[in-house]
Every structure is written in C-alpha cells, then in structure tokens.
Amino acid sequence: xxxxxxxxxxxxxxxxxxxxxxxxxxxxxxxxxxxxxxxxxxxxxxxxxxxxxxxxxxxxxxxxxxxxxxxxxxxxxxxxxxxxxxxxxxxxxxxxxxxxxxxxxxxxx
DNA sequence: GGCGTGACCCCAT
DNA sequence: TATGGGGCCACGC
Numbered sequence: 001x002x003x004x005x006x007x008x009x010x011x012x013x014x015x016x017x018x019x020x021x022x023x024x025x026x027x028x029x030x031x032x033x034x035x036x037x038x039x040x041x042x043x044x045x046x047x048x049x050x051x052x053x054x055x056x057x058x059x060x061x062x063x064x065x066x067x068x069x070x071x072x073x074x075x076x077x078x079x080x081x082x083x084x085x086x087x088x089x090x091x092x093x094x095x096x097x098x099x100x101x102x103x104x105x106x107x108x109x
Numbered sequence: 110g111g112c113g114t115g116a117c118c119c120c121a122t
Numbered sequence: 123t124a125t126g127g128g129g130c131c132a133c134g135c
Binding site: 026036038059061062069 | 114115116117118119
C-alpha cells in the first residue's frame with residue numbers, strides 16, 4: 001500500500017488531479033483523506049518545493065480567499081487568473097463553480 | 110520521547 | 123457584513 005507515503009505526500013498526489021481552471025480548498029483535501037488535518041495540509045504546501053510539479057497554487061481557502069503562497073499571494077492570484085479563475089478583491093467568485101471534487105479512486109486510503 | 114509551530118476552519122459576537 | 127477567539131492535525135527540533 002502507499003501508506004508509506006506521508007500525509008503531505010498524499011496531498012501532493014491529490015493536487016495533481018486538479019485540472020486547469022479549477023481550484024480546491026484545504027478542507028476538501030483533508031476530507032478526501034478522511035482527516036481533519038487542514039493544518040497539516042497547509043504545512044505540506046509550505047514545505048512543497050516542487051511548485052512546477054505540484055499545482056499548490058490551485059488550493060484556496062474555504063472562505064474563497066486565495067490564501068498564502070510560497071511566491072506570495074499576489075503571484076498566486078495571477079496564476080489563477082491566468083487559468084481562467086475569476087477573482088475579485090483577492091477572493092474567488094462563485095467558489096463552488098471552480099471547486100473541484102475528488103473521487104474515491106483518487107483518494108489513497 | 111515531548112512541545113511548538115503553521116499557506117487553516119468554524120462559530121459566536 | 124466584519125472581526126475575534128478556540129480548536130484541530132502532521133511535522134520538525
């Protein structure tokens with residue numbers, strides 16, 4: 001089993017499933033892993049050095065705010081706008097519209 | 110082996 | 123509608 005992978009390692013795997021123009025929330029990722037470790041998810045992103053391998057910029061807060069980013073929140077917004085995500089005042093419009101939901105198969109138990 | 114930190118979330122005021 | 127406080131988990135030292 002891939003249980004040998006750390007929690008954050010699983011988070012990176014899930015991020016790769018997010019298509020362009022779509023976003024997800026930290027809470028959604030934690031829920032996909034059947035855990036409440038939203039905190040750990042954020043820590044995992046902060047520890048993520050593979051910005052080009054893991055689209056961590058597609059992860060936003062449940063409130064709709066883009067949240068933080070290794071290169072700065074401003075850079076994160078620019079990337080999302082470039083992918084077609086509508087953002088105003090640093091917050092996503094119609095979060096549910098761009099919200100991406102994970103499937104059971106994508107969830108590594 | 111234990112404690113503090115953090116790219117958070119939710120509820121109450 | 124905006125702001126504050128408390129709580130949760132995994133990881134590093």
